[in-house]
Amino acid sequence: MTRVKTFVTLTLLGGLAVVLPIAILVLLFQWLFGQVSEIVAPAVTWLEAHTEFKDTLARLVVIALILGGCFLIGLLVKTSIGNWLHRHVDHWLGRLAPGYSTIKDLVVQFIGGGDEGVLSGPVARVRIHGADNPLAVTAIVTSQHANGEMTVYVPTAPVPTSGFVFHVPAECVEILPGVSVEAAMKTIVACGAGSASLLAPPGRPQAEKA
Numbered sequence: 001m002t003r004v005k006t007f008v009t010l011t012l013l014g015g016l017a018v019v020l021p022i023a024i025l026v027l028l029f030q031w032l033f034g035q036v037s038e039i040v041a042p043a044v045t046w047l048e049a050h051t052e053f054k055d056t057l058a059r060l061v062v063i064a065l066i067l068g069g070c071f072l073i074g075l076l077v078k079t080s081i082g083n084w085l086h087r088h089v090d091h092w093l094g095r096l097a098p099g100y101s102t103i104k105d106l107v108v109q110f111i112g113g114g115d116e117g118v119l120s121g122p123v124a125r126v127r128i129h130g131a132d133n134p135l136a137v138t139a140i141v142t143s144q145h146a147n148g149e150m151t152v153y154v155p156t157a158p159v160p161t162s163g164f165v166f167h168v169p170a171e172c173v174e175i176l177p178g179v180s181v182e183a184a185m186k187t188i189v190a191c192g193a194g195s196a197s198l199l200a201p202p203g204r205p206q207a208e209k210a
Contacts, residue, residue, distance in 0.1 A: 121141045121142050121181070122141050123175075123184040124138075124175045131172050139153060149167055155185065155188045157190075157191045158191050159189075176199070
């Protein structure tokens with residue numbers, strides 16, 4: 001009876017491990033699609049009134065047009081004229097629109113648009129209590145200072161968008177050049193699972209087992 005119970009439990013947990021991520025992804029997509037639909041509702045209404053696109057198709061067309069517009073703007077700002085225009089618009093918005101500069105800095109830091117963006121920094125193992133203390137955390141180097149010190153961001157599990165900022169000496173920071181930010185974030189979300197391969201020395205993808 002115990003073996004049957006164990007078999008049923010393990011099988012059920014295995015099924016949940018497959019189904020739950022898919023279900024959560026679908027729910028997240030539905031929520032995100034609903035939020036975006038509310039934002040673009042005026043454009044969708046206009047499109048439905050002037051074209052044959054209706055309901056979901058109209059929303060998808062509007063979203064595709066917005067993404068296409070963002071792509072074209074990205075191409076434009078890569079030109080000298082577009083870059084000049086962007087700098088002037090950015091300057092005047094920073095002066096006339098309260099909070100614009102703060103919002104812009106947050107977006108740039110999040111997407112890694114600058115040299116010191118969170119997503120563009122190297123992943124490191126940081127000894128936050130001193131180089132001689134064995135305690136270490138997974139962190140992202142967000143800034144390097146002229147005196148040699150570094151500023152690091154330490155995400156908290158399982159939500160890596162919140163965390164702590166530390167300013168530490170360079171000798172407390174071990175850069176992990178073979179580890180991407182995405183791989184590091186994956187271990188944070190998984191509450192440390194997968195860190196063995198993440199922190200293994202080159203040539204040893206997993207921690208050795210006795």
